[in-house]
Amino acid sequence: MSGMTGKVLESVRVLEIGGLGPGPFCAMHLADLGADVISVVRDAPNNGPTGTLLSRGKRSVFADLKSDAGRQLVLSLLAEADVLIEGMRPGVMERLGLGPEECLRANPRLVYGRMTGWGQDGPLSARAGHDNNYASVAGALWGCSPADARPVSSFAMVGDIGGGALYLMTGLLAGIVQARRTGRGTVVDAAIVDGSAHMLNLALSARERGMVADVRGESMYDSAPFYETYVCADGHHITIGAIEPQFHALLLEVLGLADDPDFATPQYDRAAWPRRRARLQRIFLQHPREHWQSLLEPTDVCFGAVLSPLEASQHPHMKARGVYNEQGGVLQAAPAPRFDGKPYETPRTCEPGAHTQEVLAALGQGASAWR
Secondary structure: OOOOOOOOOOOOEEEEEOOOOHHHHHHHHHHHOOOEEEEEEOOOOOOOOOOOHHHOOEEEEEOOOOOHHHHHHHHHHHOOOOEEEEOOOOOHHHHOOOOHHHHHHHOOOOEEEEEEOOOOOOOOOOOOOOHHHHHHHHOOOOOOOOOOOOOOOOOOHHHHHHHHHHHHHHHHHHHHHHHHHHOOOEEEEEEHHHHHHHOOHHHHHHHHOOOOOOOOOOOHHHHOOOEEEEEOOOOOEEEEEOOOHHHHHHHHHHOOOOOOHHHOOOOOOHHHHHHHHHHHHHHHOOOOHHHHHHHHOOOOOOEEEOOOHHHHHOOHHHHHHOOEEEEOOEEEEOOOOOEOOEOOOOOOOOOOOOOHHHHHHHHHOOOOOOO
């Protein structure tokens, strides 16, 4: 395997119009992998909207986009950029004079990334919303709970990050490949509803095979005792995912249930699932989470303890891989994925507007503001 020199995206220049949630996360992810990211803060310096963690690896400048000077700063930076990321409601960038037409005129190779919840068109495109709204309308929130409980959104994960930021990044990288091959830029319409729905294709494939039903409580993932979350004696939880026959057989063996009459019929005997789930619930309630970790984690039963982020940072596997670290007392996850098996160093955060004078000085001297 050849060694990798530098960061994989070190030749990529990204201009981010500061906003909330998925756009800044996407820009942070690009910076994690080595892209040169300049974030334009639209509010007063030191009062940025993205938070310090999502600013890591970036440089930050202040610009009033409603002013001629602010617009000109953006256009000047765009002249040498590969990517622009914006997360305004549809039409806002056009009203600021910074829509795709103006920006692609300034740089025909530009990949113009638009991050919204509902998309650039459609009946809801102008409406406000948040992660749980987008995920619910897309169909992605429907299965996020036991059948007899209310669906709960894992904060900002399914919609903002999964269906939003990561799909925006995919579109941007695809656009960069096209621009470097053809010299033509493109506009990426990354809607959280689109990405959240696209993520369902694995579940929809399982639906074809009868593993996912159209009625809650009749699918393998929300009714099978071998794919379930259980509470332990100390109130903590564990997950079991013994779907495959060999893993299910191993689970029964480790728990001493291989010859138990409650588990005598085949694994997919649905009539037996309620009885088996109740039996496993009683078993797992007998001991604390640490006991089940010690017993099941070293095996192939497909087991996981439900950990808080702080607890996860202390798990031996996560520590061995260096997945979490702290900077200035702030817990954060390291860049991912890895290349050539080597972890990246976690970039430092920056204060909003901290690089305004540096960037303006470079432009004023006729020099490139990019590294």
